[in-house]
Amino acid sequence: MPRLFTDRFILTPGPTEIPNRIRLALIREFTNPDLDPDFLELYKGVVKKLKRLVNAEKSDLYIMIGEGMLGLEAAIANLVKKNDKVLVIANGVFGEGFADLVRMYGGEPVLLESNWRRAIDPSDVERSLEKNRDIKLLTVVHCDTPSAILNPVEEIAKIARGFGVLSVVDAVSSIGGVPINVDTSGIDILIGGSQKVLNAPPGLTIITISQYAWDETERVKYNGFYLNLRIWKEELDKEGIFPYTVSDPLIRALDESLNMIFEEGIENVYERHRKARQAAWSAVEAAGLTPYPMKIEDSSPTVTAIEVPTGIDEAKLRETTWKKYGVMIAGSWGKLKGKVVRIGHMGVQASRNYLILGFTALARALRDLGFPINIGKVVEAIEESFH
Amino acid sequence: MPRLFTDRFILTPGPTEIPNRIRLALIREFTNPDLDPDFLELYKGVVKKLKRLVNAEKSDLYIMIGEGMLGLEAAIANLVKKNDKVLVIANGVFGEGFADLVRMYGGEPVLLESNWRRAIDPSDVERSLEKNRDIKLLTVVHCDTPSAILNPVEEIAKIARGFGVLSVVDAVSSIGGVPINVDTSGIDILIGGSQKVLNAPPGLTIITISQYAWDETERVKYNGFYLNLRIWKEELDKEGIFPYTVSDPLIRALDESLNMIFEEGIENVYERHRKARQAAWSAVEAAGLTPYPMKIEDSSPTVTAIEVPTGIDEAKLRETTWKKYGVMIAGSWGKLKGKVVRIGHMGVQASRNYLILGFTALARALRDLGFPINIGKVVEAIEESFH
Structure with missing residues (x-):
């Protein structure tokens, strides 16, 4: 299936999706x-x-x-x-x-x-x-x-x-x-x-x-x-x-x-990012996966790094989320390359619906590659963290 | 009069006006x-x-x-x-x-x-x-x-x-x-x-x-x-x-x-820039001004530099074209600062109507500052060069 222009989302830890207000600011006046x-x-x-x-x-x-x-x-x-x-x-x-x-x-x-x-x-x-x-x-x-x-x-x-x-x-x-x-x-x-x-x-x-x-x-x-x-x-x-x-x-x-x-309020923005981290960690747990950092307090409110389960090909996993499910997630670099995938929750990504897009795509791709996940539980975990 | 968002044009030798096709390309997809x-x-x-x-x-x-x-x-x-x-x-x-x-x-x-x-x-x-x-x-x-x-x-x-x-x-x-x-x-x-x-x-x-x-x-x-x-x-x-x-x-x-x-054709683009240079030089002559380069062949098809007439304050001149007439032209740098003003004819600017905007604004501002110019002749000189 060809990639649809409207059916794709960037959930990598930067560059990110660009909100429409920012797109319009880019071309408003030169x-x-x-x-x-x-x-x-x-x-x-x-x-x-x-x-x-x-x-x-x-x-x-x-x-x-x-x-x-x-x-x-x-x-x-x-x-x-x-x-x-x-x-x-x-x-x-x-x-x-x-x-x-x-x-x-x-x-x-x-x-x-x-x-x-x-x-x-x-x-x-x-x-x-x-x-x-x-x-x-x-x-x-x-x-x-x-x-x-x-x-x-x-x-x-x-x-x-x-x-x-x-x-x-x-x-x-x-x-x-x-x-x-x-x-x-x-x-x-x-x-x-x-x-x-x-x-x-x-x-x-x-x-x-x-x-x-x-x-x-x-x-x-x-x-x-x-x-x-x-x-x-x-x-x-x-x-x-x-x-x-x-x-x-x-x-x-x-x-x-x-x-x-500033319109949202700096403190509200920080709180939203902390919630996004909690939601991501809950989703990781609900999916039966392991976060790379040992504790949530040591993990950034802006990105979650997840161990690639044993036996899963990381390149194939990311290719599946992107090509098959229209959601781009990231691998990692250096000695973590191939061992870790990442979902960004930066700015607009630090929201319930973006995280649901990211984690359901990850879950579906893992399922396709033979790692069973209860996707409903993943969605609920995210939903609950944002209440 | 406050500056109107829609009544302003950038005729400086870069940055330039940005054509709408390029604006849209900027935000089409990230x-x-x-x-x-x-x-x-x-x-x-x-x-x-x-x-x-x-x-x-x-x-x-x-x-x-x-x-x-x-x-x-x-x-x-x-x-x-x-x-x-x-x-x-x-x-x-x-x-x-x-x-x-x-x-x-x-x-x-x-x-x-x-x-x-x-x-x-x-x-x-x-x-x-x-x-x-x-x-x-x-x-x-x-x-x-x-x-x-x-x-x-x-x-x-x-x-x-x-x-x-x-x-x-x-x-x-x-x-x-x-x-x-x-x-x-x-x-x-x-x-x-x-x-x-x-x-x-x-x-x-x-x-x-x-x-x-x-x-x-x-x-x-x-x-x-x-x-x-x-x-x-x-x-x-x-x-x-x-x-x-x-x-x-x-x-x-x-x-x-x-x-x-490439859609216009590279050779056509170059020809349009050469015409723009000719138009700019004709406009300078019609205005009774002096180009900075000695000969048109030594002058770039992308920008025209014009001597500021004796007795005219260059900063005031540019301020007038911009604040009063909504057209930004450039001064110069280094030892030419204060002595030369410039109009760009780069890409979209290398056209009849952009040059008319640039030179009529320059002519009106000079007139305001006491240097009389026959504006009709300036417009005609540009029009003719593009035939």
């Missing part, structure tokens, strides 16, 4: 963002809303044109100099991945490894920093999407600050779905993405920079252009000129996403 | 570009169309997520090593700007300066290369947008190849509006942008890479991630995996733009 003073005001308004979202009133915040990786690399490029020691909290694929970026810029990553099925224990971070007094910077991922693990980044940032160590937090797949307080926790650089919980298209990196981080950029003096944070400060903040032409429709889409969040 | 095999096919199809557009069948071509500056910096980052000498053809703002990028990567720019009102003379390039036998790379801008100068990049690339020198061509604001033959001229890296003649939103960089350029990347071994061309070859070409999540709506918009070009 301008020359370099020359239109109204656009500069719009951009500043989006920055203000983002600062409010992550409580980063004391930091600077920029929206750069590029995928989340741009922000992650920019953080390292601007803060790491040759031979700098960096504590890399490596309890997941993306956590570990920071080590590669650190090496690219001549830094020396010190890996803090731990059980990938658990959130990192802040006391382990404390011990590592005590043992390695020459560490200048620490990296940690808030939601390590490939395993769905949620790390306690606020506690970790506070510990880092206590040691005079800067903190870089990858919040690409949590921003907008999990509370983050940059100011009170002292996160020095926080990176967010447009295409995860914010339900906008890929192409924007959000980055906050504390005064401590700015001071460090003066020591490091990174010299490139596109990844250079200081150029944003010098050209945009001081002159009101973008370093390069930003993508006005993507900024408008992000603006509409933030409007939707 | 997917997870990392996981949807159909999207990978779509991306490959767009690459194929772009290769056809610039005759780059023998080169590799990628569409990276970021503004044109990303591609310019990627070219230099991947081809320039410490102490490499680079011939920078500096007869315009962007031409000159390459020198900064070269320095960022430790290279030594050798500036070939010449009259900014003229296209570069290829024999000057030849003489420079004869004199500087240790030059490894040459940079040149096809359409140097701030002055509207069009350089003979194909001849220059051929000369470079004759000396065993690599060529990097910035075609950000010409691609799609001026013929470019990468294969026959031997351009090693060509960079294009989405937001100029292609009338798509900002956010995409197009880059072609010849085998000679690939060989050079092996010598240079640039080590970053986001700007690293070799990662695209290794991950996308070999594994079918994007190095990071690409922006699916922007790729779809670019695809639709290319469909429009």
Whole structure:
């Protein structure tokens, strides 16, 4: 059967379905963002809303044109100099991945490894920093999407600050779905993405920079252009000129996403994501499956990772949900590839009906491949969690 | 009078107005570009169309997520090593700007300066290369947008190849509006942008890479991630995996733009841009104004740069066209700032009615500021050029 344009849903943990309000914002009006003073005001308004979202009133915040990786690399490029020691909290694929970026810029990553099925224990971070007094910077991922693990980044940032160590937090797949307080926790650089919980298209990196981080950029003096944070400060903040032409429709889409969040109420949005996590975990249990994280508290409210049952071919499973049932779910990356499938509950996906689409497709595909599931129970589990 | 949403047109030389077909392509369908095999096919199809557009069948071509500056910096980052000498053809703002990028990567720019009102003379390039036998790379801008100068990049690339020198061509604001033959001229890296003649939103960089350029990347071994061309070859070409999540709506918009070009016929599109240049120059003459380039042949078919008449405040002039007449035109940059205004004729703008909007707004604003213009003659000059 050919794939029907109207019978398909994206339940992957980003990119996600794009709500109609955001689609319309994408094409409502175009301008020359370099020359239109109204656009500069719009951009500043989006920055203000983002600062409010992550409580980063004391930091600077920029929206750069590029995928989340741009922000992650920019953080390292601007803060790491040759031979700098960096504590890399490596309890997941993306956590570990920071080590590669650190090496690219001549830094020396010190890996803090731990059980990938658990959130990192802040006391382990404390011990590592005590043992390695020459560490200048620490990296940690808030939601390590490939395993769905949620790390306690606020506690970790506070510990880092206590040691005079800067903190870089990858919040690409949590921003907008999990509370983050940059100011009170002292996160020095926080990176967010447009295409995860914010339900906008890929192409924007959000980055906050504390005064401590700015001071460090003066020591490091990174010299490139596109990844250079200081150029944003010098050209945009001081002159009101973008370093390069930003993508006005993507900024408008992000603006509409933030409007939707504030209209619903930030706390309501977070509560809805927690409910979605509960619903997903209940559905996993009702289906007789096993979540990858050990405990629900260690699992992100934005994505659920599920072990692929023994004997089931993961590629075949995902192909079946997509090609046969019109629902795209995700596999995983790195050492979890083939072993884990994931359903996103990010933004619009964090709802009863989207989760029912995701889990009934997963259940039907598993049933087709020989793993029997009571689909009615799965639907009821989700329905009940949202009451 | 408040600015009316429906009574405003963007006549700047990129970003431009976005045609409705491209707006609709932006929001027609969203997917997870990392996981949807159909999207990978779509991306490959767009690459194929772009290769056809610039005759780059023998080169590799990628569409990276970021503004044109990303591609310019990627070219230099991947081809320039410490102490490499680079011939920078500096007869315009962007031409000159390459020198900064070269320095960022430790290279030594050798500036070939010449009259900014003229296209570069290829024999000057030849003489420079004869004199500087240790030059490894040459940079040149096809359409140097701030002055509207069009350089003979194909001849220059051929000369470079004759000396065993690599060529990097910035075609950000010409691609799609001026013929470019990468294969026959031997351009090693060509960079294009989405937001100029292609009338798509900002956010995409197009880059072609010849085998000679690939060989050079092996010598240079640039080590970053986001700007690293070799990662695209290794991950996308070999594994079918994007190095990071690409922006699916922007790729779809670019695809639709290319469909429009091929439906019209590439040669017809180029002819329309040449007519637009003629119309713009006739309008400038009818208005009693002076083009910035000395001769029409040295001026790009995609943009016209006009001297601001003595005694006219350029900022006030542009504010009047936009705020009072609803038409945005551009000023210029660098040493041309305040002295030149520009009207784009890129893609949809390269048409009779768009040019009439642009030039009648310019004429009315100049008249308001005390420079008398016979507006009827301006309109007729444009009308006649399109017959």
